[in-house]
Amino acid sequence: MEKQIDNHYRYLQQHFSYLIRQQALLPGEKLPSERDIGERFNLTRMTVRQGLQTLEAEGLIYRQNRRGWFVSPPAVVYNPARRQSFIEYVSSQGFEPSTDLIGVTVNPADARMAELMKVDKGARLLFLQRRRSIDGRPVLIEHIYINTALLPGIEKEDMSQSLTHLLRNKYGQAYHSMNLIFKSTALLEDAARELGAAAGLPGLHIERTNYDAAGRxxxxxxxxxxxxxxxxxxxxxxx
Amino acid sequence: MEKQIDNHYRYLQQHFSYLIRQQALLPGEKLPSERDIGERFNLTRMTVRQGLQTLEAEGLIYRQNRRGWFVSPPAVVYNPARRQSFIEYVSSQGFEPSTDLIGVTVNPADARMAELMKVDKGARLLFLQRRRSIDGRPVLIEHIYINTALLPGIEKEDMSQSLTHLLRNKYGQAYHSMNLIFKSTALLEDAARELGAAAGLPGLHIERTNYDAAGRxxxxxxxxxxxxxxxxxxxxxxx
Known part of the structure; x- marks a missing residue:
């Protein structure tokens, strides 16, 4: 019995995977409803959902809350050595970037942040939370900590704009060296909710430290x- | 009711997450059995399993088939610019690397591989499948395509050894430039089975192209x- 369910489920997965790879279903296109798929393949709603979630984990489709399942658009390429801002590399690839500001606060650095930012405990750090979208699809949650002592008055700026541009134009600060860490992980609850995705979906976590010319x-x-x-x-x- | 299940499940997750972060449970340590956890937290086996799978997706624990759940060891750091082999970067971080050869075949290049390898269709490509482990834990499946015309006789070598070393020592070939692509995705069925992991678990996919001095x-x-x-x-x- 389990074998048979497994086969049905796999057939569903292979069916849509084939249609997407053959471009019979195009990026952004809506899949039939879960109910319609279930009737057509004679599968329970739960088996249909599992098959679709597998396709989502493979990166072929994604779910928009209450709107259904869609074929994933192509991934943007991020090449850190090019030092382009999100807005620059997304738009140069023919997509439309946008940014929502979720929160801005100024907090004193706790012991852990003081160590990471190489500042004294209690130093004023600007904390930004932003959601960034590509062609209207939320793709990325950012948590940014900024050393306000090096960038005086920065908390009064429009924090939905490109920080790369702000630092370059207002402060004459270009990023000098960067350290980047990439980890594949599962999206935790908060980030998943902000992205309209299911918690536990594979996600990519990037930690980037930007230094000025003096290594601060x-x-x-x-x-x-x-x-x-x-x-x-x-x-x-x-x- | 659903709310309550959700809370139990989350309590289980937070409980083990806390113990691991506080190092009350150490890397490599075995968790209690699913049955014991279920009895202690008064949860069904399925809820326990879901909680543990969430911890696995977060990278905190992993399952060894039939042996149970264990705290994940620290991740190795791979810094591509250092041009170290797997064996070099794993051992320099104090871990024990090992390699299992799963398959070796020589096949004519199909149209897609010919394009990727910049060879004529039908050119002889050596195809290797290997599983690599760290401290005895399988962590990585490799699929390697080698241009035999540039490395004559390579198919007669021991293919479980470091290719970096083989190319350097026997062929006097150092890798010159490399192109790397990283994607976060779900482990597909074949790779998951070879790693003893569940299909759908988040995974990191790396594609690396190694060129010789002439750009081949x-x-x-x-x-x-x-x-x-x-x-x-x-x-x-x-x-």
Whole structure:
């Protein structure tokens, strides 16, 4: 019995996977409703849901709350060595970037943040939460910590704009060196909810530390991406 | 009712997450059996399993088939710019690397592989499947395609050894430039089975193309990692 369920489920998965790879279903296109799929394949709603969630974990489709399932658009390519802002690399690939500001607060650094930012405990850190979207689809939650002592008055700026541009234009600060860490993980509840995704869906976690010319930490950036929205590309050239 | 199940489940998750972060449970340590956890928290086996799977997706624990659940060891750091082999970067971090050869075949290149490897269709490609482990835990499945025309006789070598070393020592070939692509995705059925993991678990997919000094493709390497086993680190320095 379990074998048979497994086969049905796999047939569903292979069916849609084939249609998407053959471009019979195009990026952004809506799949039939779960009910319709269930009737057509003679599967229970729960088996249909599991099959669709597997396709989502593979990065082929995604669910918009209450609107149904859609074919995933192509992932944007993020090449950190190019030092482009989100807005720059998304728009240069023909997509439309947008940013929602979720929260802005100024907090004293606790012991852990003081160590990470190389500041004294209690130093004023600007904390930003933002959601970024590509062609209207939320793809990424950002948690950003900024050293206000190095960027005086920054908390009065419009925090939905590109920080890269703000630092460059108002403060004459370009990012100098960056340290990046990439981890594949599951989206935790908060990030998943902000992205309209299911908790536990694979996600990409990026931690980026930006330094100024003197090696001081300007900014710490934690990004939680939908896994199907981004591909990291790195070229290592001859030394 | 559903609310209550959700709370129990979350309590279980927070309980073990806290013990692991406080190091009251240490890397490699075995968790109580699912039955024992169920009795202690008064939860059904299915709810216990879901809670544990969430902890697994977060990278805190992992399951060894038939042996139970264990606290995940720390992830190894892979820094591609250092050009170290798997054996080098794993052992330099104090872990024990090992390699199982799963399959070796020589096949004519189909149209897609010919394009990726920049060879004629039908050119002889060596195809390797390997499983690599850290301290005895399988962490990574490799699918490697090698251009035999550039490395004559390579198919007669021991393919469980480091290819980096083999190319360096026997062929005097160092890798010159590399192109790397990282994607967070779900482990598909085959890779999951080889790793003893559940299909659908988050995984990290790395595609690496290695070029020789003349810009020819020596080797294409597809890696499918358990997500909790590796962290990618990249430094972007001042231009």
């Amino acid at each position: 930490v300007l900014e710490l950036d934690y990004e939680y991406w939908r896994h199907d929205a981004v591909t990291i590309q790195i070229d290592v050239n001859d030394a | 493709v020596l080797e294409l390497d597809y890696e499918y990692w358990r997500h909790d086993a590796v962290t990618i680190q990249i430094d972007v320095n001042d231009a």
